[in-house]
Amino acid sequence: MKPHPDPEVLAGADRLAPDARMEVLRHLAECSACRGIHVASDPAKLFGLLAARPLPAARLDEVSTRVAAAIDSGARLARSPGGSRGARAVTAVAASLVLAALTLLLTGDRLRGRVAAPVAGFTGITPAASLTLLDSPGEARVMDLTMGDTQVVMIFDRELDL
Amino acid sequence: MRDEAELIRAAIGGDREAFESLVVLKRERVVRTAYQVTGDLEDARDVAQWVFLRLWKVLPRFDPGRRFDTWLYRITVNAAIDHLRTRGPKGAIQPLPEDPAVLERAGTGGEAERALDLELLQKVFLRLAARLAPRQRAAFVLREIEGKDTAEVARILGVRESTVRNHLHQARRILQAGIRRDYPGLVPPSAAGGEDEEPS
Numbered sequence: 441m442k443p444h445p446d447p448e449v450l451a452g453a454d455r456l457a458p459d460a461r462m463e464v465l466r467h468l469a470e471c472s473a474c475r476g477i478h479v480a481s482d483p484a485k486l487f488g489l490l491a492a493r494p495l496p497a498a499r500l501d502e503v504s505t506r507v508a509a510a511i512d513s514g515a516r517l518a519r520s521p522g523g524s525r526g527a528r529a530v531t532a533v534a535a536s537l538v539l540a541a542l543t544l545l546l547t548g549d550r551l552r553g554r555v556a557a558p559v560a561g562f563t564g565i566t567p568a569a570s571l572t573l574l575d576s577p578g579e580a581r582v583m584d585l586t587m588g589d590t591q592v593v594m595i596f597d598r599e600l601d602l
Numbered sequence: 603m604r605d606e607a608e609l610i611r612a613a614i615g616g617d618r619e620a621f622e623s624l625v626v627l628k629r630e631r632v633v634r635t636a637y638q639v640t641g642d643l644e645d646a647r648d649v650a651q652w653v654f655l656r657l658w659k660v661l662p663r664f665d666p667g668r669r670f671d672t673w674l675y676r677i678t679v680n681a682a683i684d685h686l687r688t689r690g691p692k693g694a695i696q697p698l699p700e701d702p703a704v705l706e707r708a709g710t711g712g713e714a715e716r717a718l719d720l721e722l723l724q725k726v727f728l729r730l731a732a733r734l735a736p737r738q739r740a741a742f743v744l745r746e747i748e749g750k751d752t753a754e755v756a757r758i759l760g761v762r763e764s765t766v767r768n769h770l771h772q773a774r775r776i777l778q779a780g781i782r783r784d785y786p787g788l789v790p791p792s793a794a795g796g797e798d799e800e801p802s
Contacts, residue, residue: 454749461749472716476790483789484777486718487727488746493720495633499647503629506647507654508622517659521645521652521685 442467450478453488465492537594541585610670614661621661625654631748632678638743639682639736641728645689649681656681675744675758683736716790726788730780734773737761741769742777 445464449456453464468475469489479485581596604612604620606627612620632653637646656677664673731739737759744755745766752770756763781788 454745454751458749468718469720470717472718472790475718479789482774482778483781484742484774485746486723486781486788487742487777488749489718489720490638490724490727491634491747491749493724495630495637496643499643500629500633503633503647503650503654504622504625506651507625507658510651510655511618511658515655517655518652520688521649521681 444471444474447477450474453478462492465489468492537585541587606670610664611666614664614666616662621658628674629654632674635675635678635743635748636682636685638727638731638747639679639740640686640689641732645685646682649678649685653678653681669757672754672757675748675750676760679740679744679758683740686736686739723788726781726785727777730777730784733776733780735769738769738773738776741766742773745770 442463445467449464450468453461453468456464465488468478469492475486475489581594583594583596585592585594604623606624609620609624609627613624629650632650633643633646636649636653637643640646640649653674657674664670731742734742741755741759744750744758745752750758752763752766756766759766
């Protein structure tokens with residue numbers, strides 16, 4: 441074991457340069473006496489020693505490999521690390537729209553029956569609808585929802601930052 | 603071998619090789635920070651992967667006048683906090699050692715040189731840190747584990763220094779109470795009985 445650091449160095453380990461700080465932390469991990477001085481005023485300082493705990497090299501290599509592979513594949517970046525959450529939200533919105541459209545179609549006749557005085561030119565909802573998932577670039581979703589003469593094209597793209 | 607500033611300049615210009623060297627240089631810090639905030643190594647790897655992909659995407663817009671590490675820590679901590687809020691803290695269910703003395707293992711130099719078991723210390727931290735709010739936890743990790751000063755932590759978190767001091771005070775209070783209640787054997791006898799203080 442290396443010589444015990446000066447008590448002033450122990451007290452001011454936070455202010456040391458990164459390499460010097462790491463050397464003191466490694467000493468503290470090995471030396472109970474110095475550790476006692478270091479954490480005398482604050483036992484929570486013990487957790488600072490976790491900086492000296494090495495991470496598994498395999499995990500670090502995985503990060504490099506995955507990053508390189510993702511760049512090579514041109515993968516789109518999710519809005520957040522839990523990217524699937526965004527995809528789930530898009531799916532939920534799309535499902536809600538489809539459900540709303542179907543409900544409208546199924547109740548269309550009854551709704552028409554409640555219209556007391558048809559507005560001139562209003563032909564009602566034609567009970568014919570189609571929902572098409574068009575070719576979508578990347579993670580974006582393009583949907584074509586056609587009801588009678590009305591066509592709604594919906595684009596869901598998490599990358600759009602409106 | 604190119605130094606860090608040179609790697610950053612080259613990566614900003616789209617040099618893929620320089621960027622990959624930068625990833626190797628920074629990945630340990632990014633994974634460690636994400637791990638201590640999320641409490642799970644798999645999550646930390648996912649966060650780190652996202653951080654570096656984002657970095658690759660936005661690096662051309664990086665202002666070289668800014669501090670790169672501050673910027674990188676900021677992206678990392680925000681991503682880790684976002685992940686933590688989405689998935690909840692991991693590592694809260696850690697087995698308590700039956701005998702707190704097992705946290706230390708005997709060294710070769712007698713009682714004064716008892717080494718701390720860092721693996722167990724890690725488990726203790728994950729268990730106790732699950733009681734912290736995400737911002738308190740991030741402030742503590744940056745200050746105590748990553749060794750950043752209060753001003754730097756404030757820049758990374760995008761808050762005032764007084765807010766960081768408040769987060770740190772709360773985090774220390776909770777962690778100290780947890781140590782004294784659940785892991786009194788963790789504190790070396792020479793330190794036992796120390797008063798709470800709020801280091802600057």
